Amino acid sequence: MRALTVLALSLSLGVTAACRPAVGGQGGPPPAVLQQLPPQGTPGSSPAPVGGAADLGTPMNVHSGEVSVVPSAPAFAQGDVIRAVIANGLERTLYTEDEKTDCSIVFLERSDADAWRTVPGCALRRVSMVVAIGPGRGRVVAINPFSIHLRMGLPPTGKPAVGAGRYRMRFVYRLGLAPGARQFAAFSRPFSIHP
Numbered sequence: 001m002r003a004l005t006v007l008a009l010s011l012s013l014g015v016t017a018a019c020r021p022a023v024g025g026q027g028g029p030p031p032a033v034l035q036q037l038p039p040q041g042t043p044g045s046s047p048a049p050v051g052g053a054a055d056l057g058t059p060m061n062v063h064s065g066e067v068s069v070v071p072s073a074p075a076f077a078q079g080d081v082i083r084a085v086i087a088n089g090l091e092r093t094l095y096t097e098d099e100k101t102d103c104s105i106v107f108l109e110r111s112d113a114d115a116w117r118t119v120p121g122c123a124l125r126r127v128s129m130v131v132a133i134g135p136g137r138g139r140v141v142a143i144n145p146f147s148i149h150l151r152m153g154l155p156p157t158g159k160p161a162v163g164a165g166r167y168r169m170r171f172v173y174r175l176g177l178a179p180g181a182r183q184f185a186a187f188s189r190p191f192s193i194h195p
Helices: 002-019 034-036
Strands: 065-073 074-075 081-090 094-097 105-111 115-119 130-133 135-142 165-174 183-188 190-194
Touching: 065 165, 065 183, 081 130, 081 165, 115 165, 130 135
Parallel strands: 074 190
Antiparallel strands: 065 081, 081 135, 094 130, 094 165, 105 115, 105 165, 165 183, 165 190
16 A cells, blocks of 8 residues: 555656646755755754655755745845745655645745735646655745746736735645645745835
8 A cells, every 4th residue: 555655646746747847846956046045954953864765855954843934035026936945844744735826835925914815826727736745855846926827817918926015935734645634834934025
């Protein structure tokens, strides 16, 4: 049964890789954006284990005992690709689905008065694919403000679909492969997009 699960995960993640750049960091050397992120090799962090048959993300240093969402910058210019690293410091594999904002594995949320509003957008029109992040591993996500997915079927205008404002990312995950398992959320620190 375990071999069948690993095979199914491998096949589904292979299809997910076709969605790049929405979900980056899927195997191979870490993307250059990882070098721009705040260092994670601080006291209390643990090095990532290496190995595994299925794609469980890129090995990296993580903060032990927590799931973190770290944007690549505290602020972005309007039109910049918004990148962040999702890092798993837990001792179990995390599972989520793609088809969130810009078909990535995170929801981009915009501050609106005293509430956070989700920025929708994934025009793939297919069943969501399961994405796994193993212990001590992470994935880079990228949200392109010029993406056709954020236009929700409208023609391109040459302007970014994500405007100036205050934003954060929300990563929703579960600790079991079954879709009905209890869900948890990790949030990035707020960041700004300026004109």
